[in-house]
Amino acid sequence: MANPLVELKNISIAFGGVQAVDDVSLDLYPGEVVGLLGHNGAGKSTLIKCLSGAYQRDSGTIKIDGKEADIRSPADARRYNIETIYQTLALADNLDAPANLFLGRELTTPFGMVDDAQMEAETRKIMARLNPNFRKIKEPVSALSGGQRQSVAIARAVYFNARILIMDEPTAALGVHETKMVADLIQELKAQGLGIFLISHDTREMMELCDRVSVMKNGRMVGTERVEDVTEDDILSMIILGKNPKVAA
Amino acid sequence: MTDATSAPPKAPQRTGLAALELDTRLLGMIGAFVLIALAFHLASDGRFITPRNLFNLTIQTASVAIMATGMVFIIVMRHIDLSVGSVLATCSAVMAMTQTLVIPDWLGLGLGHPLTAPVAIVAGLAAGALIGAFHGWLVGYLTIPAFIVTLGGLLIWRNVAWYLTNGQTIGPLDGNFQLFGGINGTLGETASWIVGGIATLVAIWALISARRGKIAHGFPVKPLWAEVVVGAIVAGGILGFVALLNAYTVPERLLARQFEARGEVMPEGYTEGYGLPISVLLLIAVAVVMTIIAKRTRFGRYIFATGGNPDAAELSGIDTRMLTVKVFALMGVLCALAALVASARLTNHSNDIGILDELRVIAAAVIGGTALKGGIGTIHGAIIGALIMQSLQSGMAMVGVDAPLQNIVVGAVLVAAVLLDIWYRKRTGARD
Numbered sequence: 001m002a003n004p005l006v007e008l009k010n011i012s013i014a015f016g017g018v019q020a021v022d023d024v025s026l027d028l029y030p031g032e033v034v035g036l037l038g039h040n041g042a043g044k045s046t047l048i049k050c051l052s053g054a055y056q057r058d059s060g061t062i063k064i065d066g067k068e069a070d071i072r073s074p075a076d077a078r079r080y081n082i083e084t085i086y087q088t089l090a091l092a093d094n095l096d097a098p099a100n101l102f103l104g105r106e107l108t109t110p111f112g113m114v115d116d117a118q119m120e121a122e123t124r125k126i127m128a129r130l131n132p133n134f135r136k137i138k139e140p141v142s143a144l145s146g147g148q149r150q151s152v153a154i155a156r157a158v159y160f161n162a163r164i165l166i167m168d169e170p171t172a173a174l175g176v177h178e179t180k181m182v183a184d185l186i187q188e189l190k191a192q193g194l195g196i197f198l199i200s201h202d203t204r205e206m207m208e209l210c211d212r213v214s215v216m217k218n219g220r221m222v223g224t225e226r227v228e229d230v231t232e233d234d235i236l237s238m239i240i241l242g243k244n245p246k247v248a249a
Numbered sequence: 250m251t252d253a254t255s256a257p258p259k260a261p262q263r264t265g266l267a268a269l270e271l272d273t274r275l276l277g278m279i280g281a282f283v284l285i286a287l288a289f290h291l292a293s294d295g296r297f298i299t300p301r302n303l304f305n306l307t308i309q310t311a312s313v314a315i316m317a318t319g320m321v322f323i324i325v326m327r328h329i330d331l332s333v334g335s336v337l338a339t340c341s342a343v344m345a346m347t348q349t350l351v352i353p354d355w356l357g358l359g360l361g362h363p364l365t366a367p368v369a370i371v372a373g374l375a376a377g378a379l380i381g382a383f384h385g386w387l388v389g390y391l392t393i394p395a396f397i398v399t400l401g402g403l404l405i406w407r408n409v410a411w412y413l414t415n416g417q418t419i420g421p422l423d424g425n426f427q428l429f430g431g432i433n434g435t436l437g438e439t440a441s442w443i444v445g446g447i448a449t450l451v452a453i454w455a456l457i458s459a460r461r462g463k464i465a466h467g468f469p470v471k472p473l474w475a476e477v478v479v480g481a482i483v484a485g486g487i488l489g490f491v492a493l494l495n496a497y498t499v500p501e502r503l504l505a506r507q508f509e510a511r512g513e514v515m516p517e518g519y520t521e522g523y524g525l526p527i528s529v530l531l532l533i534a535v536a537v538v539m540t541i542i543a544k545r546t547r548f549g550r551y552i553f554a555t556g557g558n559p560d561a562a563e564l565s566g567i568d569t570r571m572l573t574v575k576v577f578a579l580m581g582v583l584c585a586l587a588a589l590v591a592s593a594r595l596t597n598h599s600n601d602i603g604i605l606d607e608l609r610v611i612a613a614a615v616i617g618g619t620a621l622k623g624g625i626g627t628i629h630g631a632i633i634g635a636l637i638m639q640s641l642q643s644g645m646a647m648v649g650v651d652a653p654l655q656n657i658v659v660g661a662v663l664v665a666a667v668l669l670d671i672w673y674r675k676r677t678g679a680r681d
Contacts, residue, residue, distance in 0.1 A: 052564075054564060073566065074563070074564050074565065074566045075566035078566060084564070086564065090558070090560060090561040090564045090565070091558065091561055092553070092554040092555075092557035092558040092561050092562065092624070093557050093558060093624070094553060094556065094557035094624035094625055095550075095553060095554055095557055099550060099554070100561075103550075103554055103561070103562070103565040103567075104551075104562075104565035104566040104567055105565075105566075106547050106550060108547070112546075113541075113545040113546060114544075114545050114546060114547060114549075114550055116545075117462045117463065117465075117466050117468070118466075120466065120468065121466045121467075121468075
């Protein structure tokens with residue numbers, strides 16, 4: 001098998017007295033979708049934010065392509081082609097889709113000015129691929145539906161050639177049809193060789209989308225299994241009991 | 250990820266007035282200004298809409314309007330600056346002391362040295378930038394709310410100014426320095442027409458290049474006649490403004506004295522218009538630069554993004570703390586420019602310079618459509634807001650409204666303007 005794209009080793013992070021993530025290890029291969037499951041507060045999002053640069057781990061190492069990676073900020077993470085689609089979507093509601101898509105990485109003219117026309121053209125191009133019905137290019141994203149906002153967030157990751165994609169509850173705010181679109185997109189990105197971390201509460205959805213699932217509880221890793229080796233019930237009991245039935249058996 | 254509704258393949262071609270794609274909010278504010286002007290014109294027996302009064306209105310507005318452009322950025326970032334009037338006073342005191350004490354005595358260059366005004370201005374700008382950056386550091390890095398930092402600053406800088414000058418009125422200020430005050434420094438008719446002509450050409454060139462850019466990218470454009478109408482309105486506005494300022498003529502006695510001083514005799518029927526005041530030119534330059542910052546630079550883009558969603562901005566790799574320092578430093582620089590205009594207009598620095606300006610500046614920004622919850626605001630809106638505030642004030646003084654009633658009206662207008670704004674946003678469906 002290929003070498004892992006991402007290796008998280010013995011990651012720990014505490015807030016005040018609370019050990020949010022406690023000595024957790026996890027890896028991700030190219031073209032693979034790894035799901036992270038667990039109750040609220042299990043530490044899934046916190047763990048993943050160490051990779052996306054939003055939080056800084058207290059201890060542990062992160063390796064990208066087998067080399068130790070120095071990730072201290074979201075900007076650092078972007079340098080390693082790690083893109084994140086947050087649960088809260090992280091869009092500036094008052095700006096239009098192109099401004100959001102390029103936020104922090106604006107295209108500029110030779111004079112160093114923001115090149116809105118170029119960014120709009122690029123946005124139209126990528127939206128034509130991701131969501132052909134997307135028309136409100138010039139309106140503030142506050143005027144968009146949940147699905148349209150999600151496609152802006154995803155377009156951001158796709159446009160900048162992410163190699164590692166983190167999706168934190170990407171379908172939480174979406175309708176059935178829109179959820180299907182996200183699922184199709186995940187398959188497409190996977191086929192392109194991206195590694196994807198997916199966080200969700202929906203066990204069934206995870207069984208369908210992921211290659212492997214990891215379950216966390218109280219900041220600890222309960223276990224990581226290939227989806228074909230476990231049943232949905234196995235996963236549920238891991239989430240609820242915090243024990244891996246396969247190991248116990 | 251599609252909308253269930255089947256969107257039409259192409260936006261319908263707009264016809265009539267809608268094709269002009271005018272900013273209705275901007276039109277509303279200009280309409281409000283025109284209404285106010287007409288009302289005072291009628292109430293004052295035709296004294297309000299005259300070249301003289303409108304000329305005075307522009308120079309009275311300049312100082313507050315310059316600061317209001319900076320306040321837009323501050324409020325868009327979800328902060329507030331209550332200290333601008335006091336920072337103006339400190340900058341004014343620094344500039345006054347530089348030209349009356351530091352340069353003539355400490356440096357021994359005497360009064361009236363050509364370097365006096367430039368050095369004093371640079372010293373004032375530096376003071377403003379440092380004070381602003383310090384405020385920004387307290388807000389951004391030490392996370393003290395801007396309200397508290399600048400409330401403290403309101404008291405502190407007012408009295409730092411007092412210490413710098415021992416509470417004395419410092420004047421008269423340097424002659425070159427006074428050129429920035431308004432009536433003492435105008436371009437005259439010819440130069441004003443040249444400036445107006447250049448501005449018109451630049452505006453039309455900007456319209457043409459924007460249209461070309463859109464066509465090059467295959468974006469929809471307005472019908473050509475609409476572009477021409479907009480261009481004509483812009484050109485008419487600029488040249489009309491110049492014509493207005495040129496129509497205010499220098500009093501004959503003053504002209505006669507100037508001719509006498511040159512040992513000449515004034516020809517019969519000779520007149521000369523004041524033209525564009527340098528302070529107004531400064532305001533226009535500030536407005537253009539601030540608009541470019543807001544719309545065309547990363548710095549401006551990040552200010553608006555941070556105001557819209559601070560978390561999103563940070564997750565996008567924007568250093569919001571440093572951004573806060575920069576925005577407050579910029580506010581400080583604009584306070585210094587406003588101090589230059591205000592003290593030059595008064596021809597001296599006095600203890601009470603800029604008192605209550607923080608309220609006028611915030612009111613101008615808010616009347617101009619800046620949303621206090623952040624993320625929304627325009628530079629031109631704030632300037633028109635300042636103009637509306639100043640017309641109310643001067644108009645009521647002209648009509649002879651009692652002083653206490655003047656302030657009551659201004660206060661009521663501020664509250665009513667925000668209410669109108671809320672209604673406007675609801676009707677246009679902006680979910681901000």
